Amino acid sequence: MTKIGILTSGGGCPGLNAVIRGAVLKGITVHGQEFVGFKDGWRGVMEADSMPLPRLSVRGISKQGGTILGTSRTNPLANGGRRAVKATLDQLGIEGLIAIGGEGTLAAARALTEAGLKVVGVPKTIDNDLNATDYTFGFDTAVQIATEAIDRLRTTGESHHRCMIAEVMGRNAGWIALQSGMASGAHAVLIPEHRVSLDQVAQWVMSARRRGRAPLVVVAEAFVPVDTFGRPRLGGIGLMLEPELEVLTGIETRATVLGHIQRGGVPTAFDRVLATRMGMAAVDKAARGEWGVMVSLRGTEVVAVDFDSALGQLKTVPEHRYQGAAVLFG
Ligand code: F6P
Numbered sequence: 062m063t064k065i066g067i068l069t070s071g072g073g074c075p076g077l078n079a080v081i082r083g084a085v086l087k088g089i090t091v092h093g094q095e096f097v098g099f100k101d102g103w104r105g106v107m108e109a110d111s112m113p114l115p116r117l118s119v120r121g122i123s124k125q126g127g128t129i130l131g132t133s134r135t136n137p138l139a140n141g142g143r144r145a146v147k148a149t150l151d152q153l154g155i156e157g158l159i160a161i162g163g164e165g166t167l168a169a170a171r172a173l174t175e176a177g178l179k180v181v182g183v184p185k186t187i188d189n190d191l192n193a194t195d196y197t198f199g200f201d202t203a204v205q206i207a208t209e210a211i212d213r214l215r216t217t218g219e220s221h222h223r224c225m226i227a228e229v230m231g232r233n234a235g236w237i238a239l240q241s242g243m244a245s246g247a248h249a250v251l252i253p254e255h256r257v258s259l260d261q262v263a264q265w266v267m268s269a270r271r272r273g274r275a276p277l278v279v280v281a282e283a284f285v286p287v288d289t290f291g292r293p294r295l296g297g298i299g300l301m302l303e304p305e306l307e308v309l310t311g312i313e314t315r316a317t318v319l320g321h322i323q324r325g326g327v328p329t330a331f332d333r334v335l336a337t338r339m340g341m342a343a344v345d346k347a348a349r350g351e352w353g354v355m356v357s358l359r360g361t362e363v364v365a366v367d368f369d370s371a372l373g374q375l376k377t378v379p380e381h382r383y384q385g386a387a388v389l390f391g
Pocket of ligand 1: 072231
């Protein structure tokens with residue numbers, strides 16, 4: 062019986078358990094595979110810290126947030142990691158790995174593939190910034206959580222006639238801000254891909270106020286505003302904007318950083334389905350001996366692409382998408 066290892070690596074993300082369940086259930090019932098889970102990402106692989114993954118172990122977990130395997134940001138390419146990974150696979154009689162993770166994990170999967178190991182990658186990130194897949198699971202959940210939180214900020218903002226700022230995650234891509242901002246009807250959405258001056262933001266805020274609205278600003282964590290000389294202003298963006306906008310607009314302003322709340326809790330139905338399909342597709346690839354690929358969503362189909370097409374360049378928000386949303390600002 063072919064033995065396959067599974068690991069979840071990098072930042073936590075709603076849907077990880079659904080991938081594990083999809084892979085284990087289909088792998089056991091259709092392909093006759095056997096599964097071993099590695100604890101805390103690549104650390105578990107390097108240290109041979111594993112647990113068996115029989116059918117019972119994945120019962121009912123697709124709706125659970127987090128990951129039953131644990132995760133970490135351990136880099137298997139550092140400190141003799143490649144050798145340690147190979148030694149563990151040999152020791153446990155594992156043919157190959159299903160590595161569920163973001164850019165760092167997939168880059169490691171590519172390097173291990175080049176070193177002769179067998180890996181199928183499953184893309185994961187709430188940021189939705191991976192190339193070669195239309196969506197990553199976790200993103201829909203993060204947008205849903207952010208939108209619900211922003212809707213709540215809006216009602217308290219309206220009661221107090223305040224300007225509310227919500228800072229959302231996304232690393233260097235503005236997808237969570239763009240989508241949650243559009244969904245919640247924000248008066249300004251600020252993303253790292255598009256430079257906007259504080260004066261412009263203040264104008265949007267004041268225009269909303271003139272219509273009797275409580276202004277709402279959604280800002281991505283990596284947004285960099287420019288000062289009047291066009292120079293970037295860095296760091297703590299939501300909290301930094303709070304006093305600046307208050308001075309520029311004269312409107313009482315409060316900022317909230319949503320932070321890791323966006324990565325926790327149960328995945329949405331969309332993310333559960335996408336994650337389950339990706340897990341099943343990964344074991345199909347392994348069963349056919351098609352290692353060295355990443356499963357990906359293209360349109361409505363789950364396909365496989367090579368690691369190179371997924372890595373190297375981030376999938377950021379294109380200018381026309383921002384301009385499309387900006388029509389409704391202010
Ligand atoms: O990549 C996912 C993500 O949640 C980003 O949006 C965020 O910048 C980062 O991870 C936070 O990482 P950590 O959990 O290590 O603080």
